[in-house]
Amino acid sequence: MLQNTIDNIAHNNGLYNVNPKLKVIFAISLLLICVLSNSIIVPLIIAIIMIYLTIFKAKVPLKIYLPLIGTPIGFGIITIILMAIIYSGVGDKLFSIGIFGYNISFYEYGVNMGLLVFSRMLGGVACTLFLALTTPMTKLFYVLKELRVPSSILDIAMMMYRYIFVLIDEAIRIENAQKTRLGYKDLKTTYKSLGILAANLFITSWDRGERLFIILNSRGYNGNLKLLSKIESPNIKYILLILAFDIFLIIIIYLTKDFKVF
Amino acid sequence: MGDILHIMEGFLPPEWCAFWYILSGIVVIYGVMQLNKMIKEQPEVKPLLAIAGAFMFILSSLKMPSVTGSCSHPCGNGLGAVLFGVPITAVLGTIVLIFQALLMAHGGITTLGANVFSMGIMGPLAGAIVWKILKGKMKSTWAIMLAAIAADWITYVTTSIELTLAFPGNNPMTTVTTFLGIYAITQVPLAIAEGLLTALLWDKIKELRPDILLKLGVIDESEVPNYTSSLNTNTGGAE
Known part of the structure; x- marks a missing residue:
């Protein structure tokens, strides 16, 4: 079953020994930046970084990673068509295609919106997959x-x-x-x-x-389970590095806020 | 269709992510308060609810064949609402959705609030209302079937409304019909399939272990006459 494989890889990957707090901070902050972005550039940068880290640093087998990252790509194409339908008639007409006898026209606004949602999904799913595939649930509980x-x-x-x-x-x-x-x-x-x-x-x-x-x-349960061990706090140097990277991405969001593909 | 059961990570704009997080958060916090009260009175509910949640997770990963040849996954939220009530189901549903996001890459972290609202709150609420109305008026198997159908279907209706609010399009009315066409109408056969499965499950539990259902107070003793009469006559083999 699928859930078995994700869980197995989380216990068994190249980034397993990296401090889990660091991985959580990194993945969640990039996820938030990804959703806050108004152009497709930053989500795509985040997607590339996350895919690179997951495949080359965590060494997650492609056989497992590709179907997982393929879902947002497939769903993203549907989304672009959907946005073209619900926002038809806004902006300039770009092109139109016929599917099953229906003629769908693609207008500027709808296509741009579809591409934005597509890029956010790709970046977001890449962030979540990075967290899911490198950090075991047991560490997340701490x-x-x-x-x-x-x-x-x-x-x-x-x-x-x-x-x-x-x-x-x-x-x-x-x-x-x-x-x-x-x-x-x-x-x-x-x-x-x-x-x-x-x-x-x-x-x-x-x-x-x-x-x-x-x-x-029979083992002295009084209504609470005790988690005894603790995880160490990561080196402050790395946290500052992540913070600097986040600020850098936010500046790019600001600079590219008017960027449109069409 | 089963794979787009939940709203995918990154699909909703940030303001709607926050809105659904706050709305679901209120209900889930209320559920946690009820849960804490229950645990204080009866400590045994904690392991039971944990395993009930694990069961919900497995149930939602079962592949259910449907008429169109595609596969779908049951939600299990109607059954949860009938057995444990809406607030507790909301809490369990939240944990199940987090596990689904992190163990199966279904749904997502930013869209968790919206998914909890549709699958953990509105669906169970619909199921619980249908159950309340029909309980005692017909056989509990039929009532649970209709409750499960209602819970499953309302989950998708809520999802379509959430999507329309986030992306209203040129004309919100046509957009809502588009989304309802994608989710709600295609989900009707799948909701019926879930209802059937839940009814079969319920019948089997009633046949094998009616004591569980009696303990939860969801069925009346008159529904399982063989079991209750055997209890009354059973002297524990003393004769």
């Missing part, structure tokens, strides 16, 4: 704890993370058992099999939940 996320939420999130993988294994086992007994052979049996799978998964989940409470209780 960062979230220092950001004062309520402990009830964090505890639930941590246990949820653990049990997602337990339940995926369970689901795959049930699915294989069903397949060997002629489940999923046509549409009707597929629904029946899925219903049985989901119900059994729910019941096992419930039982596991009750057992987990007993397990926690």
Whole structure:
């Protein structure tokens, strides 16, 4: 399953040993700058940097990275067409194409808007993928704890993370058992099999939940889970470098705010 | 269609990201307050809710075949709302959406607020309202099916409205019909598929472990006569 591979790479990549706080600050600040940009230049710069870092520094296999980064590209092309439809008639007409007998005209404003959204999506997804593929969830929990996320939420999130993988294994086992007994052979049996799978998964989940409470209780659970170790703060030098880079990008945003492709 | 279930990272302009973050934030904070109160009274709900959330995550990554030949993913938000109520479902939905963004690259961090509003708040609210109205008037399996259909469908209607507000186009009315055409109409068969799946799941749980549903107070004892009568006559093998 897909979630397994992203999680595996997060534990196993070239940038694993970089301080997680640094990676979070870097990815989130660039993500915000990307969304705040009014022209396509800065998001594209950010996308290139993030794609370079993920492929060449973190050494994420292309087989896994390309489909993930391909989604915003495919969706971006749809977005440009969509924006051309909803903003038709604003500005100069650029060109028109016929699709399935419909004639779609592309006007200046709509195409520019579509390209802007496209570039923001590309940059944004590249930032999120960088964070997701280089930083394991377990490290992110420490960062979230220092950001004062309520402990009830964090505890639930941590246990949820653990049990997602337990339940995926369970689901795959049930699915294989069903397949060997002629489940999923046509549409009707597929629904029946899925219903049985989901119900059994729910019941096992419930039982596991009750057992987990007993397990926690027998180890002195008083309503809170304790995270003992801490992550070190990154070197101030690197934070200043990221800050300088952010300011540099914001200046570029300001300088290119009137830039339009068409 | 399943892959554009959530609004993608970077799609919304910054002011709308902030707007949905604030709106969803209020509901989620209310949910957290309720959650804290519940945990204080009964500490066992914490592990149970965590595993319920993990179940929601798995449910939303199941591939559901639909009539058109494409695949879709169920939301599971209707079931959550019926079992745990809207505020708790909003909190669980938020954590599930963060995991989906970071473990599966679905949805995103900047658009989290908007996605929480549609999938974690409006959808469950619709499901809970349908459930409230129909509960007791018909078999709970039918009621949960309609609640799941409503929750799934309203999720997409809300998504179309969110997109229209962010990109109104020349004429907001035509834009909203365009987005509704893309999301809401194509989602009708998928919503029905989710309803069917939820009904099958509900029936199976009712058959195998009615005690869970009785404990949550979502079904009446009269619905599972065999189970309750066996409880009354069962003397624990003492005879």
